[in-house]
Every structure is written in structure tokens, then in C-alpha cells.
Amino acid sequence: MEDRYRSEPLNRHHDRASFSCGVEVLDRYFQHQAGQDQRRGLAALYVLIDATTGALVGYHTLSTFSVFPKSLPAELTARLPRYETLPAILVGRLAVDRRYRGQGLGQLLLLDALARCLAISHDIGALVVVVEAKDDAARAFYEHHGFLPFADHEHRLYMPIATIAKLGL
Numbered sequence: 652m653e654d655r656y657r658s659e660p661l662n663r664h665h666d667r668a669s670f671s672c673g674v675e676v677l678d679r680y681f682q683h684q685a686g687q688d689q690r691r692g693l694a695a696l697y698v699l700i701d702a703t704t705g706a707l708v709g710y711h712t713l714s715t716f717s718v719f720p721k722s723l724p725a726e727l728t729a730r731l732p733r734y735e736t737l738p739a740i741l742v743g744r745l746a747v748d749r750r751y752r753g754q755g756l757g758q759l760l761l762l763d764a765l766a767r768c769l770a771i772s773h774d775i776g777a778l779v780v781v782v783e784a785k786d787d788a789a790r791a792f793y794e795h796h797g798f799l800p801f802a803d804h805e806h807r808l809y810m811p812i813a814t815i816a817k818l819g820l
């Protein structure tokens with residue numbers, strides 16, 4: 652299946668207008684703000700394309716991020732120096748078009764985001780990947796894939812880069 656789909660940076664030739672994941676803020680963001688965020692350096696946008704049809708199946712965003720050590724469990728931070736904040740990568744938004752749901756493409760998109768985070772972490776250093784879940788269903792999706800909740804943030808979850816490194820991506 653992986654051969655059929657490719658991910659690439661968003662560009663102006665991608666058809667964003669017809670994208671619909673059913674969560675209005677994510678649709679509106681992708682249609683009206685994503686390009687601007689990318690140009691301004693606020694987020695890198697990646698899209699998943701069905702190579703056989705050219706259809707845009709989903710998107711995710713990556714940005715640098717930082718977390719307070721006290722937000723993470725002691726076993727992850729106990730042996731670290733007492734830095735004020737710790738480096739992270741944020742998957743701020745991730746969505747699959749409704750027409751392509753339930754075919755493993757959300758997972759493919761997430762694995763693409765994680766593989767990119769792992770590669771980036773070799774260049775800039777990052778302890779964890781953080782995801783923002785827009786609602787309970789999104790939170791359940793990330794928990795299903797092994798993300799752990801922050802103690803002090805209901806809809807924010809994380810996965811250590813060390814865990815991602817073991818996934819063999």
C-alpha cells in the first residue's frame with residue numbers, strides 16, 4: 652500500500668479547496684491558512700497523495716516546539732540536566748479526507764510525520780514528538796498509536812523520539 656501513496660511538501664498546485672475531514676477548524680485551516688503559515692515559517696505542511704489518482708488524501712503539519720520538564724513523567728526527565736524547557740517537535744494538525752477514512756491512511760500519515768520527526772531530530776535535537784488532539788476521537792486515535800497524555804494538558808500527547816527510533820521507520 653505504501654507504494655501507492657507518497658507524501659510531499661504542500662505546494663500551490665495541490666487542490667486544497669475540496670478537502671473535507673469533517674472537523675471544520677481543520678478544513679478551514681487547510682483551505683485558508685496553511686499556505687500562509689508555511690510561507691511565514693510557522694509550520695511545514697505535508698500532504699499525502701494517492702499516486703494512482705493524484706488525489707490529496709490528507710495532511711499534517713510540523714513545527715518546532717518546547718515542553719516544560721514538569722509536564723513529562725519523571726522517568727523520562729530524571730537523568731536530564733535541569734533545563735528550563737526541553738526540545739520537541741509538534742505535529743499540530745493531522746487529518747484524512749472523509750472519502751479515504753478507515754483504510755489505514757491516517758496511520759500512514761502519522762507514520763510519515765513520525766519518520767520526518769525522527770530524521771529532523773538528527774539535525775536539531777528533540778526529546779519528544781508532541782501531538783495536539785482536537786477532540787476526544789483524535790485523542791483516542793493517538794493513544795491507539797502509543798502516544799501518552801501530558802499530565803497538565805488534556806488534549807496534548809507525546810511520544811519519546813527514543814520510542815520512535817525503535818519503530819524501524
Ligand SMILES: CC(C)(COP(=O)(O)OP(=O)(O)OC[C@H]1O[C@@H](n2cnc3c(N)ncnc32)[C@H](O)[C@@H]1OP(=O)(O)O)[C@@H](O)C(=O)NCCC(=O)NCCS
Binds near residue numbers: 745
Ligand atoms: C483521526 C483520523 C486521522 C484517522 O484516520 P483514518 O484514515 O480513518 O484511520 P486509519 O484507517 O488509518 O486507522 C488506523 C488505526 O487507528 C484506529 N483508529 C482510527 N481512528 C481512531 C479513533 N478515533 N480512535 C481510536 N482508534 C482509531 C483504527 O481502528 C486503526 O486501527 P488498527 O490499525 O488497529 O486496525 C481521521 O479520522 C481524521 O482525519 N479525523 C478528523 C481530524 C482529526 O481528528 N485529526 C486528528 C488530530 S488534529
